[in-house]
Amino acid sequence: EVQLLQSGGALAQPGGSLRLSCAASGFTFSSYAMSWVRQAPGKGLEWVSTVSSNSESTFYADSVRGRFTISRDNSENTLYLQMNSLRAEDTAVYYCAKGGPTVLSPFDYWGQGTLVTVSS
Amino acid sequence: DIQMTQSPSSLSASVGDRVTITCQASQDISNYLNWYQQKPGKAPKLLIYDAFSLETGVPSRFSGSGSGTDFTFTISSLQPEDIATYYCQQHDNLPFAFGPGTKVDIK
Numbered sequence: 001e002v003q004l005l006q007s008g009g010a011l012a013q014p015g016g017s018l019r020l021s022c023a024a025s026g027f028t029f030s031s032y033a034m035s036w037v038r039q040a041p042g043k044g045l046e047w048v049s050t051v052s053s054n055s056e057s058t059f060y061a062d063s064v065r066g067r068f069t070i071s072r073d074n075s076e077n078t079l080y081l082q083m084n085s086l087r088a089e090d091t092a093v094y095y096c097a098k099g100g101p102t103v104l105s106p107f108d109y110w111g112q113g114t115l116v117t118v119s120s
Numbered sequence: 121d122i123q124m125t126q127s128p129s130s131l132s133a134s135v136g137d138r139v140t141i142t143c144q145a146s147q148d149i150s151n152y153l154n155w156y157q158q159k160p161g162k163a164p165k166l167l168i169y170d171a172f173s174l175e176t177g178v179p180s181r182f183s184g185s186g187s188g189t190d191f192t193f194t195i196s197s198l199q200p201e202d203i204a205t206y207y208c209q210q211h212d213n214l215p216f217a218f219g220p221g222t223k224v225d226i227k
Contacts, residue, residue, distance in 0.1 A: 035216075037164075044207065044218060044219075044220050044221045045156075045158075045164065045207055045209075045218040045221075046218070047215055047216035047217070047218065050214070050216070059214050059215070061215055062215070095163055095164070103214070104152070104211050104212065104213070104214070105211060106154040106166055106169040106170075106209075106211055107154075107156075107164070107166060107209075108166050108169070108175065109166075110163035110164055110165070111163065112163060113163055
């Protein structure tokens with residue numbers, strides 16, 4: 001059974017940093033692209049970032065490029081999102097999502113979500 | 121960047137009704153269109169991928185059609201457990217884009 005278990009959400013101050021983690025099991029993690037998608041309170045879904053299966057390629061939404069870094073550890077089956085220079089508008093539930101063998105694939109499994117609140 | 125629109129933004133229907141949601145892409149995305157269901161407080165769930173392919177385990181009352189820029193999602197007979205918000209999403213090109221969502225509830 002595919003499972004994506006997220007951790008790391010919290011309250012952060014504007015300008016602060018947080019790191020989110022997503023521990024994967026039930027599939028060959030190193031063979032699939034992985035992504036982060038967020039949802040601001042009461043709003044729709046917004047794609048944040050994607051990393052290819054071998055970490056060779058990373059992609060970011062304009063809203064987070066230069067502030068967020070996606071990475072993965074295929075030996076530990078874990079996906080990360082390092083978030084720096086946080087802003088109030090980054091407040092959202094963040095979901096990790098499993099993609100396909102290629103970057104341009106649907107998100108077929110999702111983590112449970114973790115809330116990030118940016119406030120002073 | 122590709123923009124996605126959906127209509128309606130919300131709808132109310134009776135149990136057993138046929139429900140249809142449309143999604144439009146700002147440019148040709150071939151059949152690279154997915155549909156997700158999100159229930160309150162839960163993560164999204166993939167229902168339909170590549171415009172019309174039903175994800176494993178998803179009931180056959182859900183279906184999708186379309187190609188190019190215009191797509192349709194249908195629930196053939198609405199059930200109480202289908203109350204949710206439905207999102208379309210294109211995976212033809214980055215940045216990935218979701219539609220704004222359609223909230224479905226029971227009349």
